[in-house]
Each structure stands twice: as structure tokens, then as C-alpha cells.
Amino acid sequence: MSPTSADTLTRLMDVAQDLVQRRGINAMSFQDLSEAVGIRKASVHYHFPSKDDMVVKLLERYREQFGQNVQAILRGNYSGAEKLKKYAGLFCGPLQQPPYDRGCLCGMLAAEMITLSESAAESVRSFFEENQAWIRTILDTGIEDGSLKLGGSSKAAAQFIFASLEGALLIARTQGGMKRMQADTRTLLQLFRP
């Protein structure tokens, strides 16, 4: 099975995620999806009974993948500062491939939060919570090994860092792209140098 002809569900999810990361959930339709994948709109409903169901499935997969990327960093033998840099690097992912205008899936959905079902919204919030917890353990590592310096609590810093990265991606998408994202990331990391 060639990479371009993966199973239909995977292709649907790939295209759907791309559409949401670029246009937002309310500017993408099952019609867009069906045209991009090459099956009929009704067949899309076979895989996603409803649009909400699609969002929930998209979030499951995204959180799973993102979580694995983070775990790889957490388990690695790096200093806290190095871990933080690698973690921040994950937020560059969406800007890496053409057309270089994707946002974070959850960042996009956060903007449109009140139009989501409760279960989808809950998943987005959980993504935020788990990320802030991950950052916190990175910060605590960095304090211990002396590679990072915090002014306040690691919890407050973790929340701020997460919000900053989401904000940086939001702005970079509209202005400066990857260059801007990297600049903001550098500025952020520098603020926590000992």
C-alpha cells in the first residue's frame, strides 16, 4: 500500500486535520473533505457519523501523537533547558510544510470553543491541562539541574509558557511564519535562562 493511498479513514483524518488547522472547524465542510479524498459526501458520514464525531476523533489522534512526541522528550537524557527547547520546537511543526499556514489543532479549536460539543471542548481543555503539566515537569527538571531559572512558581511559569507558545503560533501564521515562530521561541527560552 503506497503512502498516498493509505486507508480511507486515515486519509479522511489527515485531510480533515489539515482543513481545521488552516481554516478552522466552521470554515470546513464534509463537502471539502469528500472532494479532497475522492469519495462522496454520504460516504464521509460512514466514517464520521457527525461533524462533532469527526472533531472528537481528530482530537483523540492529535493528543495521542503529540503526547508521544512529548514523552520522547521527557524520557530523553537532556537538561531541563534542552527539554524545554525541544518541547517548544514541537509548536513549529504545523508551520514546517507547505502551505506553511497551519495552526495548532487545539489552538484553532480554542478560538471556536463555544461552537464545539461539550465532549470536544472537554478534550481541548484536557490537551491544555496535560501540556501545562508536562511543561511543569520540564521546568522542575531545569531548576534541579540548574539549567533554568524561574521567578515564580513552576505552575505559573508552565501556564505562561504554554499560552505564549500557542500565541506565538497564532501570530506567526499571519505574520512572518516560521522565522517569526523561531524568533519568539528564542525570546521565550532566553527569559528562563539562569
Added chain:
Amino acid sequence: MSPTSADTLTRLMDVAQDLVQRRGINAMSFQDLSEAVGIRKASVHYHFPSKDDMVVKLLERYREQFGQNVQAILRGNYSGAEKLKKYAGLFCGPLQQPPYDRGCLCGMLAAEMITLSESAAESVRSFFEENQAWIRTILDTGIEDGSLKLGGSSKAAAQFIFASLEGALLIARTQGGMKRMQADTRTLLQLFRP
């Protein structure tokens, strides 16, 4: 003329701005607008020939108002640190009144950027540019009077601060509200203390 019965255009713009700040541009309709204001949908088109026209007018007013608030801070007799704090305080505005779930108009539109007309998108980008310029002058003031300390250039710091504030608002809307926004603001300000 009582405050609740301002002229129709103003009420339309108030409601439209509220809807965009809460739901995003692609989840609000002229129907919503017409129902909230109490005139027919066709009459809404009298004031806004098209949805794009509405967005452009909304952006004009928003930038004008925001700019005046910033100018008041810039002109005031405050230290750089005090100006920065007041500036950051502007980003709490959307969370201040019920239902406490508004975002920055331009932050919301940034997420949905590629669904906007070129003129609307340009206006959003200009809002970002002008804000970063304002922050930069605040930072330069703060360096001069010794109330702020930067690691890198004031341009880089200004860009980062702006992205952080937009990000903080995006996240706070979904989690923690005003409390979270204030916490992130405190963390941010603290990072630039001398």
C-alpha cells in the same frame, strides 16, 4: 436617546463584534445579527452590503478604539513598567463582562485568517504591526528609565510580548477566565523586571 437604543448601526456593530469575539467570524450569521438587534436580515444588508464589509468596518472601529486606549497610556506620565502593565491590562477587557468568554477581535480573526478577504486580513496584520510598535516604544521607555530589563532587542521582546498576550487571552477564554489571564500577565511582567 437612551444607551440601550443607540442608533441601529452602532447596535449592529456592537452585536456583530460580540458575536465574532465569542464564536468567530464563520460561526456568526446575518440571521443572528438581525435577531439580536430586532431588524430583518435584509435590513442588516442595508448597513453592511456584505459580510466582508462588516468585518472591515468592525476592524476599523476596533483598531480606532484600541489605538486610543493605547495612546492614553503612552501619553501618560508613567514609568515604562507601569505603561507595560496598563497596556497588558487592555487584553483583559474582553473577559471583563458576562459571559466572560470573549477573545480579542483580531485574535479570533487571526485564527480564521485564510477565510477573510484580503482587505480584512490586511487590517488584522496592521493591528498586529501597530501593537508591536507601541509595545516597542513602551519597552524603550522602560529601558531608559530603568524600570524594565530586556535580554535581547526591544523589537524581539515586543513581538514576543504581543504574541504572549494574544495567547494568554486565547487560553484564558477556555480555562480559568480572568483569573488565568491575570496570572499569565503577572508572570509576563515579572520576566522583564530589572
Added chain:
DNA sequence: TGACAACTACCATTAGATAGGTAGAATTTG
């Protein structure tokens, strides 16, 4: 009287979603 600001009544298009059906693969069962 004429401009303004609203109205009624449409229109074409698209949205998400459903009903019902089919070819073929997989599974169960006499």
C-alpha cells in the same frame, strides 16, 4: 418631495444529515 431606514419576498447555494441500496469480502452455520 426625497432620502433614509426599514420592510416583504425572494433566490441560488450550501450545510449537515438520512434513507435506501449494492458489490464484494468475511464469517457463520447446516
Added chain:
DNA sequence: CAAATTCTACCTATCTAATGGTAGTTGTCA
């Protein structure tokens, strides 16, 4: 083993509601 059944992954056709938008009309007031 082979017939019967069920499942998978699509399809055509259609529905209802909503979308942005237009044309032409009406009431009001300076």
C-alpha cells in the same frame, strides 16, 4: 464444504434548514 448470512465501504438521491445576498416596496420625517 458450501450455502446463508452479515459486514464493510461505498453509492445515488433526497431532505430540511440555513447561508449570503438581491429586488422592489413602504412608512417616516425634515
